[in-house]
Amino acid sequence: MPIMNLNMNRREFIKTLSGGALLTGAALTTACGSSESGSADISSAALGDIPTDKMEYRRGKHGERVSLLGYGCMRWPTVAGTSARESDSDIDQAEVNRLVDYAIEHGVNLFDTSPAYCKGYSERATGIALSRHPRSSYYISTKLSNFAPDTWGYKQSVDMYRRSLEYLQTDYIDFYLLHGLGMGGLENFRRRYVDNGVLDFLVSERAAGRIRNLGFSFHGETDMFDYLLSLNDKYDWDFVLIQHNFVDWHHAKQVNARNSNSEYLYTELEKLHIPVFVMEPLLGGSLASLNQYATSQLKQREPQRSVASWAFRFAGNQQGILSVLSGMTYMEHLQDNLRTFCPFKPLSDEELEMLERIADNYVSYPLVPCTACQYCMPCPYGIDIPTIFATYNRNINRGQVVTDLNDPAYGKARRRFLIDYQRNVERERQADHCIECNQCKPHCPQHINIPKRLNGINQLVEKLREG
Amino acid sequence: MAKKRHNVLKVLRVVSAVIFCSLLTLMFLDFTGTLHRYLGWMAKVQLLPAILALNVGVVVVLLLLTLLFGRVYCSVVCPLGVMQDAVAHVSGKSRRHKYHPSAAHNVLRYTILAVFVVLMLVGLQSIALLIAPYSAYGRIVQSLLAPLYALVNNGLAAVAERVGSYAFYETEVWLRSGLTLGIALVTLAVLVVISYRRGRLWCNTVCPVGGLLSLVSRFSLFAPVIDADKCTHCRACERSCKAECIDVDNAKVDTSRCVTCMNCLEQCRFSAIKYQWRYAKSSVSSTSADAQTDTSRRKFVTTAAALTLAGVASAQHKSTDGGLAYIEKKRVPRRAVSVKPAGSVSLRHFSDHCTACQLCVSACPSQVLRPSGNVLTLMQPEMGFEHGYCGEHCTRCSEVCPTGAIQPVKAEERELIQPGKAVWIRQNCVVLTDHVSCGNCAKHCPVHAIQMVDTPDGQVPAVDETRCIGCGKCEYLCPARPFSAIYVEGNETHQNI
Structure with a gap:
């Protein structure tokens, strides 16, 4: 069969066309599936209005009444129509205002951001x-x-804190987190927060009332987590942000050997009565678009509910969960999530069992556990890491990664996978350009061996290109 | 006006010309590689490529065809001739002025033919090929039409992408050679003007293939013949003759210029001109143009000193998430010897046989081949690796080459040929400039010709020049920009490994 030329790539011309940005953007968002929210298969008319007074609230450590759905502000929309995470365009402030107004109107009262x-x-x-x-x-x-080493100094870190107050136009912060503990282990924690006296400073800020709740977000293994909780006597953590969803509950190790089951993390926190914030309720969007087996299981029970709604219900199911953070780029995401939380319907035991089975099935697929958080980006050599992983995962889910030449589906799957890869990843940003400098590795909260996975995907691509 | 009667021969000529020319053009435009395997023969029956390929069978058949029927070749097989007929057709519809008989510019046309042959023999093909008909057409299509075709395809691909279809996929549109584009534009402009005003004047004055065939068609056995008894001297045939070769007054048709388009037959209301057997003295002129030349190559100084610009986005500390690093475009390195596709045997063999028709350029699935800008090898293809690399099992260019400039190579033979070899440029290597570990060239080398060796500065690549197959994958995938830290230097004579 003819070898398609797939060395060619995302073309300049599309980019330069003014409409190109829109086209590319639309393609990327549908394609990446990385936007952390539900699929937009809702028709407001058929589903009725979203109530404004049914939001589920939980109580914080100091009596705060926090909406169970928290607004994650890492994926604001841009003027190009894509999420700011995937685009170089400016944030669409008017749209951000509209989303925030709508969220507040419907009872969302927690907004989570980061410098x-x-x-x-x-x-x-x-x-x-x-x-x-x-x-x-x-x-x-x-x-x-303060991830970058040049921000590890006391002054640089405190400046970062003060800039947050300035940018957020406030003189106090309700929930302040040490960002990404567990990444880089104990050493990293000490350098960023302990040795430089920054944590002591933050504790004093809390005493002064400028920080109302002090906590940390966590990605890592249990011994580090245990150590951080052992510091509770000293620092009196007000809340902790953990990665929690129905796959990570029992299968965190299968998805990623260096993550911890959220069941363990949650149980330990509950013992200490520390309220829990949830991140990655959709595992980087991948739980919003499951394979056919899982989708049909879920749709059988609630035909009109999105696949994502199940993941959110799981994430908010435990009473110790204070808020589930979801990065919502589009109004459709927000509305779909509001339907899940207004009112919030806890899962039955039977439904929990079903999700457990779906999780078992999920981890049996060789997906890359990338959540498209983009912490690895920008790659200094220009590789579009999250898009490569998202494209690969999507094609796995669609059954378009077929390597057996004798499989009758081979020809069609090959063409589709290669075209999809070429459409979504610019030629010079594809996996073959990764030089394995390994600079991305320490940044990945999922501890993915990025260069190794890129290499594997490239070998697959080259094999398919050869035909 | 009386309703025009259609002449069967003319209809046959027009239909076959349109089909032939369209398919040939499509073959140049098709970037998926599907059509080449079915239509490759259309390029191989072109006269000049067949002569250069020493394809005796084709040459003999074409000469016999011409001896028998006149210059049918010029009206059907030659795409440049058909293109001019199309222009003349438009001209005929919009212009009151039609053609007038004129004398043949015999001195000029045979001088040009002689000069053409001499230039080919002494290794100045780059000049001679400017007027070679088939390759001129190839350049026009590849430089001017192919980008439009690709843009339309990409528009469809964008639509397909939006609706989730895989029917179309995008291809890369890039300028392979500004010089070739310019030459194609000038050629097209000149031909349009001449054929609009004077029909086949170019073919009968400048074109070397036309000149060569005229020597044979002069004596063609079939030709338009005027029956002086029936002729009313209305001159309708004269006015319709694109070759301006009908002389009604003397009832003569100059068959050295006639391209047997049959237009005159259709025009004559008195059946006074007929395409029929004509008794002629037979004689065949010799047509050996096997070029044996001395083409001394100019050696370029290859210090590659200009490459010191450290062209890499140096590692940046990340304080925020997201975004894509800027990627500087790769630039073509200066090569002492240009890299010709596997199967080219040697620089000399290649330049002696290539007509610069660009068929291989359009067939190359990896965007590796592009026309040369070098004066001595002008427009003849050479390899470059900014957009891709030469697949170690790909032999597409050798399959399509009509002239034998790229000799047929079997897929499994490709990786036994060394058209050039990789050379490391120390000062560009990111191991030294960025202080990172790399090894992408070694990792991707399909024949494991590169290995990373320990030096005090870190692990750097070393090329085993006996194994390298010059595929350029290392050059393409090298992270150093705009100039790669490893590039392919051509071999004057291709080596076997």
Whole structure:
């Protein structure tokens, strides 16, 4: 059969066409499936209005009444129509305002951001939108994202904290997190927060009332987690942000050997009565679009509910969960999630069992556990890491990764996979250009061996190209 | 006006010309590689390529065809001739002025033919090939039409992408050679003007293939013959003759210029001109143009000193998430010897046989081949690796080459041929400039000719020049930009491994 030329790539010309951005954007978002929310298969007319007074609230450590659905501000929309995470375009502030207004109107009162999100512009955009509402009507959550070694100094870190106050147009922060503990282990924690005196400073800020709740977000193994919880006597953690969803509950190790089951993390926190924030309720969007087996299981029970709604119900199911953070780029995401949380319907034991079975099935697929968090980006050599993984995962889910030449589905699957890869990943940003410099590795909260997985995907691609 | 009667021969000529030319053009446009295997013969029956390929069978058949029926070749097989007929057709519809008989510019046309042959023999093909008909057409299509075709395809691909279809996929549109584009534009402009005003004047004055065939068609056994008894001297045939070769007054048709288009037959209302057997003295002129030349290559100094620009996006500390690093475009390195496709035997063999028709350029699935800008090998293809690399089992160019400039190569033989070899440029290597570990060239080398060796500066690539097959994968995948830290230097004579 003819060898298609798939060395060619995302063409300049599409980019330069003014409409190109829109086209590319639309293609990327549908294609990547990385937007952390439900699929937009809702028709408001058929499903009825979303109630404004049915939001589920939970109580924080100091009596805060926090909406179970928290707004994650790492994926604000851009003027190009894509999420700011995947696009170089500017944030669409008018749309951010509209989303924030709609969320608040329907009872969402927690907004979670970080100095690192949206290439550093999330806090500003969030601050602008929120400052149009009374400060008492919402809670702000942000983080000390001092990942880069040149921000490890006391002054640089404190400056980052003060800039957050400035950008968010506030003089206090409701929930403040040490960002990404567990990544880089104990050493990293000490350098970023302990040895430089930053954590002591934050504790004093809490005493002064400028930080209302102090906690941390966690990605890593249980011994590190145990160690951090052992510091509870000293620091009195007000809350902790963990990765929690129905796959990570029991199968975190299968998805990623260096993550911890959220069942363990949650149980340990509950023992100490520390409220829990949830991140990755959709595992980077992948639980919003499951394979056919899982989808039909879920749709049989609730034909009109999105696949994503199940993951959210699981994430908020435990009473110790204070809020489930979801990065919602589009109004459709927001509305779909509001339907899940207004009112919130806990899962029955039978439904929990079903999700457990789906999780078993999920981990049997060789997916890359990338959540498209983009912490690895930008790759200094230009590789589009999250898009490569998303394209690969999507094709696995669709059964379009077939390597057996004798399989009758081979020809069609091959063509589709190669075209999909070529459409979504620019030629010079494809996996073959990864030089394995390994600079991305320490940044991955999922501890994916990125260069190794890229290499594997490239070998697959080259094999298919050869035919 | 009386309703025009259609002449069967003319209809036959027009239909076959349109089909032949369209398919040939499509073959140049098709980037998926599907049509080449079915239509490759259309390029191989072109006269000049057949002569250069020493394809005796084709040459003999074409000459016999011409001896028998006149220059049918020029009206049906030659795409450049058909293109001019199309222009003349438009001209005939919109212009009151039609053709007038004129004398043949015999001195000029045979001088040009002689000069053409001499230039080919002494190794100045780059000049001679400017007027070679088939390759001129190839250049026009490849440079001007192919980009439009690709753009339309990409538009369809964008639509297909939006609706989730895999029927179309995008291809890369890029300028392979500005010079070739310019030459194609000038050629097209000149031909359009001449054929609009004077029909086949180019073919009967400048074209070397036309000149060669005229020597045979002069004595063709079939030809349009005027019956002086029936002729009313209305001159309808004269006015319709694109070759301007009908002389009604003397009832003569100059068959050295006639391209047997049959237009005159259709015009004559008195059946005074007929395409029929004509008694002629027979004689065949010799047509050996096997070029044996001395083409001394100019050696370029290859210090590659200009490559010191450290062309790499140096590692940046990340304080925010997301975004894509800027990627500088790769630039073509200066090569002392240009890299010709596997099967080219040697620079000399290649330049002696290639007509620069661009068929291989359009067939190359990896965007590796592009026309040369070098004066001595002008427009003849050479390899470059900014957009892709030469597949170690791909032999598409050798399959399509009509002239034998690229000799047929079997897929399994490709990786036994060394058209050039990789050379490491120390000062560009990211191991030294960025202080990172790399090894992408070694990792991807299909024949394991590159290995990373320990040096005080870190692990750097070393090329085993006896194994390298010059595929350029290392050059393509090297992270150093705009100039790669490893590039392929051509071999004057291709080696076997």
